[in-house]
Amino acid sequence: MSTGPKRSRSLEVVAAVAVILVLADLLGVRVVDWARASGTAGADGPTAPPATVSAPHAVAIESLQVPCWSCPDSKEWAVRFRTDLDLLAPLGTGSANAAIWFKDFAKRSGSRRAEAEAAHARRVDGPGDLGPVLRGDDPLLLEAEPWCDQATMRLYLDIYPIKGWETEVPNLLIQLTFAKSWVARGMAVSDPSTAMEDFRRAIRLGRLMRQEDVTVIADLVGLACIRVGAQGIYDLAVKQGNSQLALVAAIVLGEVAPQKLAGAQRLTETDLAPYVQKNAAGDVSLELSGKKLDHIVAVATSGPDRRFRGEAILELNFVRHLGSPAQREKALAALNQLAASGDRILVDLAVWARDTKPSTEVLEGSDPLLPPPPSPSKKP
Incomplete structure (x- = not known):
């Protein structure tokens, strides 16, 4: 699901790497070093409960x-890793919802967003192509560590309500910086x-960010976290x-680029931008084929990824209010079906899409969505 009035769909696509996977041979259990983390908790932040993190799984x-x-x-x-990421970095066993710590740095409502901005300002140049990073002993970086040893991260419904395009997202920049x-x-x-x-901690953070599968942007940033961690493991393993x-x-690493490409393709397949028209009087309408609408309904009701189902539901919001009478009826039926489903996040999103008329801000917030009306011809 996308958020914000500007519905940007651009995804960077890079070449995939063809590789072969074999055995990971590390066993055992690591106990979190609480002496390192306990002295770094913020004055206003919660304390992460103790956790263990298993060594990577062995596989034949x-x-x-x-x-x-x-x-x-x-x-x-x-659009997920087909390779078991437990081979590189299993999740921790912590019982807390990691989102209760990360939410405090959100740009819109976070109680500690000023700390995130200060951390952003004190970044230094990192090695290679990592870009700006925090120093290894940065207090906020140390405070974040035990939260990446938790087993779950749940933001939506637990912390943020679902509000269509206005659904809040956490501070993804600080998470990628960590x-x-x-x-x-x-x-x-x-x-x-x-x-x-x-390296494994970076992967665990990325896995937590992708766990809920609600917004496209959070999923992509989580994928980036996994990539940089896996690259670190690869380089060290080669050196050893x-x-x-x-x-x-x-x-x-070879699965990262295909996921970006597949995600971009699935967004394009449900994108209504090319089908929205605005006439000289400012009236908005949809020039939508039945085949396109059928595909959007199929993705919304039975797609394998929640985030892309959410994207399709947001598109049904436009069909519900801008389509032909028959198209509006079909969109309404699909949204009612989703509103009665068992996925609470999709239920709330479907209810929003069904009952909320697209605002002028949303309609005009995407450059390709509404081309400007033609200029009136000049009379000789």
């Missing part, structure tokens, strides 16, 4: 497959085990001569 090489994202079957897949900063710190330390923990771990990281 004969059970592994290279996902074929270019094969026809992939069109039916959820991930890149841990990777930068891992690259700088001499102890390989310490470095590996930082650990070919098995390097190949596990390589196949994860």
Whole structure:
């Protein structure tokens, strides 16, 4: 689901890497170093409960497959890693909802958003292509660590209500900064085990961000966190001569670009921007084919990804209020079906889409959505 009045759909697409995945060979359990984290909690922030983080799972090489994202079957897949990320970085066991800490840095309503802005201002240049990062001993970076050892992150309904285009999102920039900063710190330390923990922490944060599958932008930033962490693991494994771990990281890296491409394609397939027209009098209408509407309804009601179902539901909001009488009836039926479903997030979004008329701000907030009316011809 997208948020905000400007419905930007551009996604960077990069070349995919073809790789082979084999065995990850690290076992054991790491207990969180609470002596390191306990002294860094913010005065107004909650305290993360204790947690453990297991070492990556072992797997038999004969059970592994290279996902074929270019094969026809992939069109039916959820846009998720086909490779088990527990092979690189299992989630922690913490019982708290990690969102109760991250929400405080939200740009719109976060009680600690000024701290996030201050952290942004004190970033330094990171190594390689990481860009600006926090120093490894930054208090806010240390405070964030135990929250990435929690098992869940739930923002919507628990913290933020669903309000269509105005649905709030957390501060994704600070989350990406944390991930890149841990990777930068891992690259700088001499102890390989310490470095590996930082790389895996970045992946765990990305996994938590993608867990709820509500907004497209949060999912993409989570994917970026996983990518930088996996790159750190790959580079260190190559340096150590650990070919098995390097190949596990390589196949994860090879799945990043196909997910971006598949996500962009699925957004395009439900995008109504090319079908919205505005005449000289300012009246807005939809020139929509039945086949296109059928596809949007199918994605909204039965798609494999919640975030893309949410995108389709938002498009049905336009059909519900701007389509032909028959199209409005079909959109209403689909939204009523969704409003009676068992997914509370999609229920709230469907009710919003059904009952909320698109505002002028939303309609005019997207450049390609409403081309300007033609200029009146000049009389000789």
